[in-house]
Amino acid sequence: MLLAPNVLAFQAQHGSLTVTYVDPRDRQQLGAVFKAWDAAARDLKALGLSPPAKVRIEAAGNAADFQARTGEPVNIAASTQGTVIRTQRLSALAARGLLPTTIRHEAFHTAQPAGIPRWLAEGLARTFSGEGKADPRTPTGLEGVADARLDAKLLERDPTQLNAAYREVTVRAAKLVRARGWKGALKW
Ligand SMILES: [Zn+2]
CATH class of the missing domain: 3.40.30.160 (Collagenase ColT, N-terminal domain)
Known part of the structure; x- marks a missing residue:
C-alpha cells in the first residue's frame, strides 16, 4: 500500500x-x-x-x-x-x-484583472479558451437570472445547475466582448 x-x-x-x-x-x-x-x-x-x-x-x-x-x-x-x-x-x-x-x-x-466578478471571469475564460464554441446553442434556462445570482450558482457547485451556469455566463461574456471588444469587456 x-x-x-x-x-x-x-x-x-x-x-x-x-x-x-x-x-x-x-x-x-x-x-x-x-x-x-x-x-x-x-x-x-x-x-x-x-x-x-x-x-x-x-x-x-x-x-x-x-x-x-x-x-x-x-x-x-x-x-x-x-x-x-x-x-x-x-x-x-x-x-x-x-x-x-x-x-x-x-x-x-x-x-485576469483583479476584481472582475466571478461570472464575468468564468465567461471570459471560457470565451478565451474556445470552450464556448462547443456549447449547445439551446437556451440555458438561466436567461432571466441576475449576474450576482449566477456568481452564487457557480460557487454552489450544484451538479444539476453548474453546466447551465457555465454556459449562461459564457453567453453573457461573449455578448459583452462583441459589444465592447475584449478591452472594454475587461474594464468591467
Ligand atoms: Zn474557470
Missing part, C-alpha cells in the same frame, strides 16, 4: 512555467501543455493582459487526488488560485480532448 503517493512528483520547467506531475505518463503531454501555454500567453498579451512572472501547474495523479488537492468535484478539469493551476491528470485531460482548452482557460484566470 502506498501511504503517500504524491510525495514522488516529477517537475518540468518551461520559461516562467513550472509543471509538476505524479503519473510518469504525463510526461508525454508536456509538449502540448507548453504549446498551449505559449499561445495563451501571446494571446493574453495582445489583449493587454499578462500572466504572472512565475506560474506553477500541478497535475494530480488521479481524480481523487485532484479532489483532495482542490476540494472541487471530480468532473472539474482544473482550478486556479493565484499563480498555481491545479489540474486533473494531464493524460486524462488529453484523452478527453480537453488539455489545450483547459490550459488556455486557466492561463486566463492567472492574468
Whole structure:
C-alpha cells in the first residue's frame, strides 16, 4: 500500500512555467501543455493582459487526488488560485480532448484583472479558451437570472445547475466582448 503517493512528483520547467506531475505518463503531454501555454500567453498579451512572472501547474495523479488537492468535484478539469493551476491528470485531460482548452482557460484566470466578478471571469475564460464554441446553442434556462445570482450558482457547485451556469455566463461574456471588444469587456 502506498501511504503517500504524491510525495514522488516529477517537475518540468518551461520559461516562467513550472509543471509538476505524479503519473510518469504525463510526461508525454508536456509538449502540448507548453504549446498551449505559449499561445495563451501571446494571446493574453495582445489583449493587454499578462500572466504572472512565475506560474506553477500541478497535475494530480488521479481524480481523487485532484479532489483532495482542490476540494472541487471530480468532473472539474482544473482550478486556479493565484499563480498555481491545479489540474486533473494531464493524460486524462488529453484523452478527453480537453488539455489545450483547459490550459488556455486557466492561463486566463492567472492574468485576469483583479476584481472582475466571478461570472464575468468564468465567461471570459471560457470565451478565451474556445470552450464556448462547443456549447449547445439551446437556451440555458438561466436567461432571466441576475449576474450576482449566477456568481452564487457557480460557487454552489450544484451538479444539476453548474453546466447551465457555465454556459449562461459564457453567453453573457461573449455578448459583452462583441459589444465592447475584449478591452472594454475587461474594464468591467
Ligand atoms: Zn474557470
